[in-house]
Amino acid sequence: MTPLKIGACLKASEIADHRAWLFDAARDIEIQDFMSFAALSTEFDDRISAVKSALAGHTGRIGIHGPFEGLDIDNKDAELQPLITARLLKALEAADRIGARQMVLHSPYTLWFQNNVFSWKGYAETKLQRIHDTLAPVVKAAEDAGQTLVIENIQDVRPETRRAMVDSFNSSAIALSIDTGHAQLARRMSGAPPVEDFVRDAGDQLAHVHLQDVDGHADRHWAPGEGEIEWTAVFRALSECQSAPHLVLELRDKADIPKGYRTLSDLGLVI
Incomplete structure (x- = not known):
């Protein structure tokens, strides 16, 4: 298994604290x-x-x-949908102006959806149409700018549901993101597959990964090694992915970035 290079999620004011690690290796x-x-x-x-x-x-x-807060891409209110679209387009402009080629958005799929998908005729199709109504202009703008929207699992239980949503746009400007902590929470709380299986389901549509550890109870954003995620299995699956996804530590305490990196490095998983 070839070790993979990882980086981190940070605000501008936090970059200087990790500059040498990030910049010297072009993370x-x-x-x-x-x-x-x-x-x-x-x-x-x-x-x-x-x-x-x-x-x-x-x-x-x-x-x-x-x-993402208050900006559900599955919003049912026709008056609010254009406002959400406009906010996402503004964020895409920000990404373009700083030279970013990806933008993370949150998935609208939940355990409620999975358990009720057959309760009403056309439930899944109606939901997907709302997502397209809100997101299609953003996908088109991303195509025009050479950017990619990556859809992150939040409360997703079945990874293939989110993958099918991404597929429905038939565009290279929208792909999959995995948050390892969210996937592990879904495993414990909702009977979702292991994190490794989220990665394998995404395959070469995977363009982005948030690396964070949890205890199976809450969204802790701990450094890898502090929770219960099976990191060797996760990175075994990532090493087989041909799409070279962005791999970034998303930790609540940015001072733990070196510790999280060392844990994965000591396991021979990252460089």
């Missing part, structure tokens, strides 16, 4: 400065400038985490 960076309303409105230009300054000299791949 993946996911910028997390563009998730709020303020960041995409009154603070927009200032945040763009701060991120570009912090990234000066970096030669690795860059992505951003898109906004």
